[in-house]
Amino acid sequence: MGLGKVGLYERRWAGGMSYFLQVAIDALSLGSLYALAALGLGLIFSILRLINFAHGDFITIGAYSLIVPSASATAAFFIGAWHWYAIVPAVCIVVAMFALLADNLVFRWVREATPTTLLTASFGVSYLIQNSVLLIYGARPKAIDLWPVLNSQLSVTGFRIPLLQIVTILTTLALVTVLTLFLKFTSLGVQMRAAASDFAMARYLGVRADRVIALAFGLSGVLAAVVSLLFATQTGSLSFNMGVPIALFAFVATVVGGLGSLEGSVLGGFAVGITMTLLQALLPVSLRPFRDAFAFGLILLLLIFRPSGLIRASALVDRV
Amino acid sequence: MLQVQSVSIRYGRVTVVRDLSLTVARGELVCVLGQNGAGKSSVMAAVAGGIVPYRGSILFEQMPILARSPEHIARLGISFIPEGRRVFPELTVRENLLVGGTIGRGRPVDDLNEIYAYFPRLKERQSAPARQLSGGEQQMLAIGRALMTHPTLMLIDEPSLGLAPRIVDQVYEILLRLRNDRGMTLLVNEQSTTRILRYADRIYVLRNGSIQLEGKTEMFRSGDEIQKAYFGFGEGGPL
Amino acid sequence: MAVGKLKGFSRIARGASTPLLLIALVVLVTVSGTVILPAAKQFALTEMLVMVVIAVGISIFISNTGIISFGHIGFTCLGAYATAWMTCDPMWKSLMLRDLPSFLADSQYPPVLAIVLSGVWAAFIAGIFGATIVRLSGIAAAIATFAFLIIVSSVYSNWSDLTAGTSSVINIPTFITPPIAACFAAAAIVIGYLFRASRIGLMLRASSDDVIAAHASAIPVLRLRLLAMVLSAFVAGSGGAIYAHFVGILSPDNFYLGMTFTTLAMVVIGGIGSLSGAVVGVIVVTIIVQVLRLFETGVLLGSVAIKLPNGSQEVGLAIAWILFLIFRPRGILGGVELCLPARVWARRQILDSQLVSAADTPRS
Numbered sequence: 001m002g003l004g005k006v007g008l009y010e011r012r013w014a015g016g017m018s019y020f021l022q023v024a025i026d027a028l029s030l031g032s033l034y035a036l037a038a039l040g041l042g043l044i045f046s047i048l049r050l051i052n053f054a055h056g057d058f059i060t061i062g063a064y065s066l067i068v069p070s071a072s073a074t075a076a077f078f079i080g081a082w083h084w085y086a087i088v089p090a091v092c093i094v095v096a097m098f099a100l101l102a103d104n105l106v107f108r109w110v111r112e113a114t115p116t117t118l119l120t121a122s123f124g125v126s127y128l129i130q131n132s133v134l135l136i137y138g139a140r141p142k143a144i145d146l147w148p149v150l151n152s153q154l155s156v157t158g159f160r161i162p163l164l165q166i167v168t169i170l171t172t173l174a175l176v177t178v179l180t181l182f183l184k185f186t187s188l189g190v191q192m193r194a195a196a197s198d199f200a201m202a203r204y205l206g207v208r209a210d211r212v213i214a215l216a217f218g219l220s221g222v223l224a225a226v227v228s229l230l231f232a233t234q235t236g237s238l239s240f241n242m243g244v245p246i247a248l249f250a251f252v253a254t255v256v257g258g259l260g261s262l263e264g265s266v267l268g269g270f271a272v273g274i275t276m277t278l279l280q281a282l283l284p285v286s287l288r289p290f291r292d293a294f295a296f297g298l299i300l301l302l303l304i305f306r307p308s309g310l311i312r313a314s315a316l317v318d319r320v
Numbered sequence: 321m322l323q324v325q326s327v328s329i330r331y332g333r334v335t336v337v338r339d340l341s342l343t344v345a346r347g348e349l350v351c352v353l354g355q356n357g358a359g360k361s362s363v364m365a366a367v368a369g370g371i372v373p374y375r376g377s378i379l380f381e382q383m384p385i386l387a388r389s390p391e392h393i394a395r396l397g398i399s400f401i402p403e404g405r406r407v408f409p410e411l412t413v414r415e416n417l418l419v420g421g422t423i424g425r426g427r428p429v430d431d432l433n434e435i436y437a438y439f440p441r442l443k444e445r446q447s448a449p450a451r452q453l454s455g456g457e458q459q460m461l462a463i464g465r466a467l468m469t470h471p472t473l474m475l476i477d478e479p480s481l482g483l484a485p486r487i488v489d490q491v492y493e494i495l496l497r498l499r500n501d502r503g504m505t506l507l508v509n510e511q512s513t514t515r516i517l518r519y520a521d522r523i524y525v526l527r528n529g530s531i532q533l534e535g536k537t538e539m540f541r542s543g544d545e546i547q548k549a550y551f552g553f554g555e556g557g558p559l
Numbered sequence: 560m561a562v563g564k565l566k567g568f569s570r571i572a573r574g575a576s577t578p579l580l581l582i583a584l585v586v587l588v589t590v591s592g593t594v595i596l597p598a599a600k601q602f603a604l605t606e607m608l609v610m611v612v613i614a615v616g617i618s619i620f621i622s623n624t625g626i627i628s629f630g631h632i633g634f635t636c637l638g639a640y641a642t643a644w645m646t647c648d649p650m651w652k653s654l655m656l657r658d659l660p661s662f663l664a665d666s667q668y669p670p671v672l673a674i675v676l677s678g679v680w681a682a683f684i685a686g687i688f689g690a691t692i693v694r695l696s697g698i699a700a701a702i703a704t705f706a707f708l709i710i711v712s713s714v715y716s717n718w719s720d721l722t723a724g725t726s727s728v729i730n731i732p733t734f735i736t737p738p739i740a741a742c743f744a745a746a747a748i749v750i751g752y753l754f755r756a757s758r759i760g761l762m763l764r765a766s767s768d769d770v771i772a773a774h775a776s777a778i779p780v781l782r783l784r785l786l787a788m789v790l791s792a793f794v795a796g797s798g799g800a801i802y803a804h805f806v807g808i809l810s811p812d813n814f815y816l817g818m819t820f821t822t823l824a825m826v827v828i829g830g831i832g833s834l835s836g837a838v839v840g841v842i843v844v845t846i847i848v849q850v851l852r853l854f855e856t857g858v859l860l861g862s863v864a865i866k867l868p869n870g871s872q873e874v875g876l877a878i879a880w881i882l883f884l885i886f887r888p889r890g891i892l893g894g895v896e897l898c899l900p901a902r903v904w905a906r907r908q909i910l911d912s913q914l915v916s917a918a919d920t921p922r923s
Contacts (some may be wrong), residue, residue, distance in 0.1 A: 022813060051698075058809070106885070109885040114697075119698065129874075132870075134870045134873070135870035190415050191419060194416075197410060201402065203391050204390050204399075206420075207422050208389050278915055293709070294708075297706075300691070303695060304691050304703075
């Protein structure tokens with residue numbers, strides 16, 4: 001039993017102590033999702049100074065890879081029909097490949113360009129992916145039922161918590177830990193951090209630019225794939241621009257946490273998730289539809305008063 | 321070992337290096353002297369692969385290396401320490417050195433121990449983030465990191481910049497040790513000549529992108545010639 | 560002082576071949592389009608001319624300040640809805656748009672006046688928004704403009720009692736025919752040119768190259784940027800109002816990422832650095848889109864029928880955008896203004912391409 005397919009924000013909360021617990025879990029779960037998405041964005045930005053508008057569309061690709069390409073209203077599972085431990089790596093590989101393709105076809109050719117040109121290039125890639133998905137799969141959202149067991153609730157000491165949220169939180173913790181270990185203790189990881197710090201200097205020391213960049217895109221793709229699976233399970237629906245809201249908030253998260261800092265991206269993701277959940281809970285009902293406006297209003301304020309983000313100084317501040 | 325032939329470098333419409341040629345023979349310590357903006361950093365960056373000259377050629381061990389990528393040139397045995405040291409500030413001393421070990425000729429641990437033998441201070445501070453090091457320590461770190469790539473030619477841009485005289489002496493002692501003990505070839509950019517005449521085998525004086533003077537250091541005992549070439553007239557000077 | 564004014568006037572006069580050429584181009588396209596195209600395609604022609612207004616508006620900001628703005632369609636949206644508020648039937652307004660203040664809800668204003676006032680309204684908002692972001696660096700400013708777009712879109716999509724939300728605003732008086740749209744386009748071009756050729760425009764472009772040097776020369780960079788934003792919002796907002804009177808129906812979805820991409824593509828493909836780039840870009844992109852649209856409905860080439868799937872025009876435009884960014888980032892005109900005599904224009908082209916190839920020299 002469970003609440004079935006629900007959107008990110010429509011929930012009925014019971015009162016009292018379990019209300020607080022549910023809000024807390026909601027916040028953490030949403031924050032986890034944004035943290036993963038923000039981490040994907042942050043990885044690319046830290047090395048290439050590229051804000052990848054197309055990251056949300058990588059998420060969309062991941063979700064659509066589950067079904068057979070067709071424009072019909074009902075979706076037939078393709079990869080989605082496999083066993084879960086085949087689905088996860090398959091989707092990860094698909095999205096990682098698309099990310100690498102985006103780099104090879106587009107971003108590689110504008111390496112030396114100004115940050116704003118990079119921004120517009122990724123904007124173009126995003127538009128391309130969205131409309132390609134539209135072209136192939138049609139405009140109508142499709143319903144899917146991926147891993148329905150995750151939409152049931154877990155009973156923990158008398159409280160009911162959706163299993164999916166627990167999985168989201170745990171998955172995020174696991175991925176962040178693995179990534180941290182990778183960056184700290186492996187040779188490639190140290191190379192990546194060096195490249196993020198000073199790309200040119202790293203190259204002078206022999207760090208292979210193309211390898212590090214490919215790794216960044218690959219990892220970013222994997223993170224996007226995980227987000228796509230969690231998100232698709234949660235909403236039960238696919239649409240050609242489903243990744244856009246996540247990417248927007250992930251983007252907010254990276255700016256909040258400080259562009260260029262990976263820890264900042266993760267913390268920013270949680271900050272955004274918590275803020276949005278609280279806004280949803282505390283805003284009067286009439287104002288709730290405007291929470292996107294609020295979120296971006298906050299980002300504007302942050303840019304004005306603290307362009308270096310909450311965590312670390314970065315590439316947004318003009319240095320004289 | 322290194323031959324720079326008629327190289328010209330341009331940024332947009334500004335030519336910063338004009339038809340420049342210099343050579344460095346194996347085991348030499350050659351110094352390029354010049355003021356800010358004379359073009360010496362650009363030449364070095366061009367050798368290291370960071371800048372592509374629009375004219376000329378660069379030969380390393382008779383092999384053309386112009387327009388090769390920096391990582392490729394590093395693997396050929398040329399190590400570049402740019403101006404300002406450019407250590408990776410958030411990485412620890414050890415991690416900074418390990419990045420140098422990327423090229424991986426030997427086992428990283430052995431290489432590390434060798435570097436620590438040269439720079440015991442780095443071993444003491446190996447877990448500290450590099451930004452916490454003093455200027456002199458950062459310079460040692462930069463040199464150690466470059467050594468980790470097993471170079472045969474080291475390019476060092478203004479090693480004395482921002483360092484106290486005593487530290488500068490230490491740095492040059494190390495460079496000399498590298499030359500004498502390991503047969504390292506060194507090309508060094510400097511603005512000030514006080515020390516370099518003691519250490520360098522040959523010098524070039526660069527002004528406005530072209531070489532004004534070159535020769536063995538023993539020929540320039542008086543320093544007047546150097547001043548003239550450096551500034552373009554006789555008054556005031558780097559000595 | 561008089562000498563300075565004289566110099567300024569002669570500078571504006573010398574470059575006047577540019578707006579004249581552009582207006583001539585617009586007129587040529589309008590006339591030939593009206594004559595050649597079937598009635599069904601006149602719609603596309605008018606739409607193109609309206610886009611010229613909006614693109615010129617965007618270009619006033621981007622080409623003079625060097626900052627890319629993703630948010631100008633927010634001003635377009637503001638202008639479009641403002642004119643709807645002013646010109647829609649009061650009975651309908653009292654029914655659907657309950658939050659409108661009475662001076663809007665109870666009256667109907669003449670459309671041309673409404674268009675101008677809509678531009679003013681957009682400019683007013685730009686003044687407030689711009690004042691907060693002018694001191695941000697290039698990329699932070701770009702992000703901020705994107706945030707602006709989303710805020711406007713979110714507010715307009717959800718404040719149903721002011722904007723009818725996601726259901727459309729209908730029954731806006733339509734009167735925009737190709738000749739009328741062409742007049743508006745010409746007006747926009749003149750405004751764009753005057754700003755560009757003025758001392759303010761010059762100072763702005765100089766400071767976009769080197770902000771620090773500009774500060775040192777006592778150029779009030781921030782104030783000038785704000786001025787550019789306000790003026791560009793006026794033009795883009797008026798463009799939105801004209802668009803509203805052209806289609807007659809409005810929905811906030813019209814003024815979001817789709818139109819942002821299309822108008823930016825026009826400016827980028829034509830050439831970010833110049834006014835002529837914006838105009839030429841509109842024409843080129845319109846041609847590309849129309850050709851693709853034609854292929855979407857099916858075309859007979861000899862004996863082979865080619866029909867591209869629906870959605871190909873957007874995909875095609877995106878591919879064109881990307882190709883231009885890679886191979887010709889400065890756009891078709893390379894940031895150079897069209898002008899007479901032709902040999903001056905040719906010389907500018909050569910100088911400019913020298914700049915571009917020389918700038919490719921450094922690697923890292």
